[in-house]
Amino acid sequence: MQNYIGRFRTFKNWPVTVPVHPQQLADAGFYYVGRNDDVKCFCCDGGLRCWETGDDPWVEHAKWFPSCEYLIYRKGQEFVRQVQARYPHLLQQLLSSADTPVDENTEAPIIHFESGENTSEDATIMKTPMVEAVLEMGFSRKLVKQTVQSKILTTGENYKTVNDLVSDLITSEDEKKEEEKEDSSEKTTSDLALIRKNRMALFQRLTSDIFRNCLQECDPVLYKDLFVEKNMTYIPMEDVSGLPMEEQLRRLQEERTCKVCMDKEVSIVFIPCGHLVVCKECAPSLRKCPICRGTIKGTVRTFLS
Numbered sequence: 001m002q003n004y005i006g007r008f009r010t011f012k013n014w015p016v017t018v019p020v021h022p023q024q025l026a027d028a029g030f031y032y033v034g035r036n037d038d039v040k041c042f043c044c045d046g047g048l049r050c051w052e053t054g055d056d057p058w059v060e061h062a063k064w065f066p067s068c069e070y071l072i073y074r075k076g077q078e079f080v081r082q083v084q085a086r087y088p089h090l091l092q093q094l095l096s097s098a099d100t101p102v103d104e105n106t107e108a109p110i111i112h113f114e115s116g117e118n119t120s121e122d123a124t125i126m127k128t129p130m131v132e133a134v135l136e137m138g139f140s141r142k143l144v145k146q147t148v149q150s151k152i153l154t155t156g157e158n159y160k161t162v163n164d165l166v167s168d169l170i171t172s173e174d175e176k177k178e179e180e181k182e183d184s185s186e187k188t189t190s191d192l193a194l195i196r197k198n199r200m201a202l203f204q205r206l207t208s209d210i211f212r213n214c215l216q217e218c219d220p221v222l223y224k225d226l227f228v229e230k231n232m233t234y235i236p237m238e239d240v241s242g243l244p245m246e247e248q249l250r251r252l253q254e255e256r257t258c259k260v261c262m263d264k265e266v267s268i269v270f271i272p273c274g275h276l277v278v279c280k281e282c283a284p285s286l287r288k289c290p291i292c293r294g295t296i297k298g299t300v301r302t303f304l305s
Contacts, residue, residue: 001042007031008154013172016149019053028057029070035284036179043070047299059083064271064298125152130159139169147172182285258282259290271298 001007010032011022018037030039038049046065061071062083072080125148134144147168152158159165258264264279273294283299
């Protein structure tokens with residue numbers, strides 16, 4: 001993924017509804033992970049999603065992952081500094097909002113295709129012999145249109161054979177069914193109930209172990225303001241110091257365990273809420289933070305000591 005062509009090729013099935021082009025994302029160091037509109041940087045492993053109209057991949061990269069070596073190499077430290085200056089209280093907001101509930105009904109904006117073709121360009125690409133052939137086979141017109149547009153967007157040309165188009169349509173149908181299955185599974189999972197009993201301890205560990213170290217490295221001034229001059233600390237609701245050592249160790253292990261698979265160690269911090277509750281394998285399947293129900297805009301991988 002270190003070269004542009006390799007990253008660009010991952011966008012073969014990039015949803016055409018997303019208002020940010022693969023060329024922009026690949027140039028900014030991102031590759032498509034094959035799910036929804038999730039992308040990751042090949043260098044810093046930072047993940048972003050929920051792209052909206054007007055989003056600049058370079059700006060978002062510098063906003064959330066200012067220490068990325070590829071970002072600094074391509075855009076320069078001054079560009080990163082200017083972007084960070086536009087969001088001076090970003091990390092402070094993460095710290096202050098990490099335990100603030102979010103309205104569960106709040107959804108990220110989603111762009112839909114309108115029925116029919118509203119432009120002459122759309123009408124043209126839907127009138128080819130290959131497209132008409134697969135429509136006669138019974139494939140959804142909306143799915144065919146999305147698949148053809150994705151092909152043109154990523155390769156610059158339309159399908160040349162019916163077999164190629166049918167193959168991609170079948171793949172798209174399978175992916176759509178899998179996404180619907182995962183969405184249904186996520187709605188029925190009781191991960192929120194499993195996490196709630198540990199949310200205070202997890203938040204304490206997050207602010208003290210992860211963000212504190214990250215903040216000291218990325219923004220020494222804000223770190224000094226929060227943790228030195230203001231002596232910012234987090235007092236847990238439950239004091240476990242008086243418990244037997246075995247019980248303390250059990251609770252510590254419980255805090256560090258992914259609350260979705262209940263097996264692997266937590267390693268993914270959600271942006272912008274800042275919660276650390278799942279492992280890297282389970283994180284991609286979640287669209288909302290299981291603690292605060294906030295929409296996940298990005299992810300940062302962490303390593304607990």
